[in-house]
Amino acid sequence: MSSLFPALAARSPLPALRFGDRSLTHAELAAAAGSLAAGLADMRRVAVWATPTLETAVGVVAALLAGVPAVPLNPKTGERELAHILADSAPSLVLAEPGAELPPALSALPRTDVELTGPGAPSVPEPSSGAPGVIEPSPEAPALIVYTSGTTGPPKGAVLPRRAVTATLDALEDAWLWTADDVLVHALPLFHVHGLILGILGPLRRGGxxxxxxxxxxxxxxxxxxxxxxxxxxxxxxxxxxxxxxxxxxxxxxxxxxxxxxxxxxxxxxxxxxxxxxxxxxxxxxxxxxxxxxxxxxxxxxxxxxxxxxxxxxxxxxxxxxxxxxxxxxxxxxxxxxxxTEYLNRPDATADAFDGxxxxxxxxxxxxxxxxxxxxxxKATDLIKSGGYKIGAGEIENALLEHPAVREAAVTGEPDADLGERIVAWIVPADPSRPPAPEELSAHVAAQLAPHKRPREVRFLEALPRNDMGKIMKRALHG
Structure with a gap:
C-alpha cells in the first residue's frame, strides 16, 4: 500500500470518508481503491470526473495507489475548455460515478465507473503494495495534473509530484497540529487543490x-x-x-x-x-x-x-x-x-514561471x-499604481467592507491620463434600494487609510462575478 496513506496500509477500521449517508473506513477504502488500482496500473494518465461524491475520492486514491497521474475534471467546465484539457493531458480513460452523464467532449474516451458495493466486498491489499505489480513510485513521479483557471489564456496543467503532496500535507500537520483524531468537514469542489488535496488527501494521510x-x-x-x-x-x-x-x-x-x-x-x-x-x-x-x-x-x-x-x-x-x-x-x-514540476507540454511557460x-x-x-x-x-489585477504610489486593492476593499451600507466590494485600477491609474470601487450595496453615495464611500476610505487611496469612481452591481472557488473574477468587471 502506498506510503502516501499509512492508515490504508495499516487497514485501519476507523472512519475515513463520509459523503451524506455513505461512508468508508480506511480498510474499506483500501479494499475499494486497491481493487480499482489493479486495473489502472498500465495507464499513462486517468481523468476523474470530479463530482462531490465518494466515487471521486475513491477514484483519485486508486490512481495514486496505482502510481498513475490523476487529472481531476471540473464537471462545470465548458466544452471548449474541456476539449483543450483532454487534448493536452491525453488520459487513457475517465473514472466516473455510475450514472453520471458525461459531456460530448468525453465521448471518445473509455469510461470506467467506480463501483462501490459496500463494506468488505474486495479483499484488502497487502500493506506492502499499492496494486498488483506496482512498485512504489519515486517522490518525483507525477501524482496529479491540476489545471489552472486559465485567466490569461488556455488552462495550463500543473504537474504535481508525489513529493509536493506529501511535503505540503506534512507541513500542515505541523502548522495546524493536525492528527488522526481530527474530523474535517467541508463542501469544497474536488477538482482543485483546496478541496481535493487538502480536504480529502489531507485527512487520509493523517489517518483521520x-x-x-x-x-x-x-x-x-x-x-x-x-x-x-x-x-x-x-x-x-x-x-x-x-x-x-x-x-x-x-x-x-x-x-x-x-x-x-x-x-x-x-x-x-x-x-x-x-x-x-x-x-x-x-x-x-x-x-x-x-x-x-x-x-x-x-x-x-x-x-x-x-x-x-x-x-x-x-x-x-x-x-x-x-x-x-x-x-x-x-x-x-x-x-x-x-x-x-512543470506545466504539461509548456516548457516555455515553465521557464517563464521560475527565477532560478x-x-x-x-x-x-x-x-x-x-x-x-x-x-x-x-500583480496583474490588484496592484494599482496611482499618482506615484503603489496601492494594494485588498486594503481598500477591507476598508469599504467596514462601511455598514456595503455588502460586497472589489477594487480595480483603470488607465488615467493624470494619475496613471485611477482607483475604481465595485460595490454591492447592503440595501439595493438605498445605495450609499459615492462621495461618502470615497471619504470613508480616505479617513480610514489615506486620501490617495480613495476610490475615484464607484460603480454599483447586484453581485460580483465569482468562480467556483469563490474568487472574484476582476477581469470580468471590465468586460
Missing part, C-alpha cells in the same frame, strides 16, 4: 476522517460540528454567509465555538467577516496561502496568533522572499519541496516586522 457536505449549507456545517467534527475548511464566500447567519443562529455560534480549527483559503477573507465571526463565537478563522503550482506556502499556525488580514508565516520547508520591493510591497517568490529555482507567484505582499505575510493581491 473527512465529512463532505456535497454542497455548502449553514445547517450542514452546524450539524457536523455538533456531531464530532473538529475542523472546518471554507472559502471567503462560505465564511461570509456564516458571518451573516450568526446573529440569528445561536446553534451555529455554539457549533463553531466548539471547533478546534476554522481555516479559510483560496482568496482573502475580509477583516470585517473575521471580526464578526470572532465576536459571535470566540473563535478566530485562520488563513493560509497557496496556489495550484505551489500547494501551500504560508499559514497562520494553530498555536500562533490568528491575526486578521494575514496569511501567517511560511510553512515548514518553504522559503519565501519579496522581489522588487518598494513602498513595502513586493512580488512573492517561493521555493521548496511543495513546488510543481524560485517560483514567481505573481502575487504581491508586504511583511509585518515579525514575518507575517499580508497579501496585497495579484
Amino acid at each position: 476522517e473527512v465529512r463532505h457536505l456535497g454542497r455548502f449549507s449553514i445547517d450542514g456545517v452546524a450539524r457536523e460540528l455538533e456531531s464530532g467534527a473538529t475542523m472546518l475548511f471554507g472559502v471567503p464566500t462560505m465564511y461570509h454567509r456564516i458571518a451573516e447567519a450568526l446573529p440569528g443562529d445561536p446553534r451555529l455560534a455554539k457549533a463553531l465555538a466548539g471547533a478546534r480549527l476554522l481555516v479559510s483559503g483560496s482568496a482573502a477573507l475580509p477583516v470585517h467577516d473575521h471580526e464578526r465571526i470572532a465576536a459571535a463565537t470566540g473563535r478566530r478563522v485562520i488563513e493560509r496561502y497557496g496556489m495550484t503550482e505551489t500547494l501551500m506556502n504560508t499559514s497562520v499556525r494553530a498555536d500562533g496568533e490568528p491575526r486578521a488580514g494575514t496569511v501567517g508565516l511560511p510553512v515548514k520547508g518553504v522559503e519565501l522572499r519579496l522581489v522588487d520591493e518598494s513602498d513595502g510591497i513586493g512580488e512573492i517568490q517561493v521555493r521548496g519541496p511543495n513546488l510543481f 529555482d524560485w517560483f514567481r507567484t505573481g502575487d504581491m505582499a508586504s511583511r509585518d516586522p515579525d514575518g507575517y505575510v499580508r497579501i496585497v493581491g495579484r
Whole structure:
C-alpha cells in the first residue's frame, strides 16, 4: 500500500470518508481503491470526473495507489475548455460515478465507473503494495495534473509530484497540529487543490476522517460540528454567509465555538467577516496561502496568533522572499519541496514561471516586522499604481467592507491620463434600494487609510462575478 496513506496500509477500521449517508473506513477504502488500482496500473494518465461524491475520492486514491497521474475534471467546465484539457493531458480513460452523464467532449474516451458495493466486498491489499505489480513510485513521479483557471489564456496543467503532496500535507500537520483524531468537514469542489488535496488527501494521510457536505449549507456545517467534527475548511464566500447567519443562529455560534480549527483559503477573507465571526463565537478563522503550482506556502499556525488580514508565516520547508520591493510591497517568490514540476507540454511557460529555482507567484505582499505575510493581491489585477504610489486593492476593499451600507466590494485600477491609474470601487450595496453615495464611500476610505487611496469612481452591481472557488473574477468587471 502506498506510503502516501499509512492508515490504508495499516487497514485501519476507523472512519475515513463520509459523503451524506455513505461512508468508508480506511480498510474499506483500501479494499475499494486497491481493487480499482489493479486495473489502472498500465495507464499513462486517468481523468476523474470530479463530482462531490465518494466515487471521486475513491477514484483519485486508486490512481495514486496505482502510481498513475490523476487529472481531476471540473464537471462545470465548458466544452471548449474541456476539449483543450483532454487534448493536452491525453488520459487513457475517465473514472466516473455510475450514472453520471458525461459531456460530448468525453465521448471518445473509455469510461470506467467506480463501483462501490459496500463494506468488505474486495479483499484488502497487502500493506506492502499499492496494486498488483506496482512498485512504489519515486517522490518525483507525477501524482496529479491540476489545471489552472486559465485567466490569461488556455488552462495550463500543473504537474504535481508525489513529493509536493506529501511535503505540503506534512507541513500542515505541523502548522495546524493536525492528527488522526481530527474530523474535517467541508463542501469544497474536488477538482482543485483546496478541496481535493487538502480536504480529502489531507485527512487520509493523517489517518483521520473527512465529512463532505456535497454542497455548502449553514445547517450542514452546524450539524457536523455538533456531531464530532473538529475542523472546518471554507472559502471567503462560505465564511461570509456564516458571518451573516450568526446573529440569528445561536446553534451555529455554539457549533463553531466548539471547533478546534476554522481555516479559510483560496482568496482573502475580509477583516470585517473575521471580526464578526470572532465576536459571535470566540473563535478566530485562520488563513493560509497557496496556489495550484505551489500547494501551500504560508499559514497562520494553530498555536500562533490568528491575526486578521494575514496569511501567517511560511510553512515548514518553504522559503519565501519579496522581489522588487518598494513602498513595502513586493512580488512573492517561493521555493521548496511543495513546488510543481512543470506545466504539461509548456516548457516555455515553465521557464517563464521560475527565477532560478524560485517560483514567481505573481502575487504581491508586504511583511509585518515579525514575518507575517499580508497579501496585497495579484500583480496583474490588484496592484494599482496611482499618482506615484503603489496601492494594494485588498486594503481598500477591507476598508469599504467596514462601511455598514456595503455588502460586497472589489477594487480595480483603470488607465488615467493624470494619475496613471485611477482607483475604481465595485460595490454591492447592503440595501439595493438605498445605495450609499459615492462621495461618502470615497471619504470613508480616505479617513480610514489615506486620501490617495480613495476610490475615484464607484460603480454599483447586484453581485460580483465569482468562480467556483469563490474568487472574484476582476477581469470580468471590465468586460
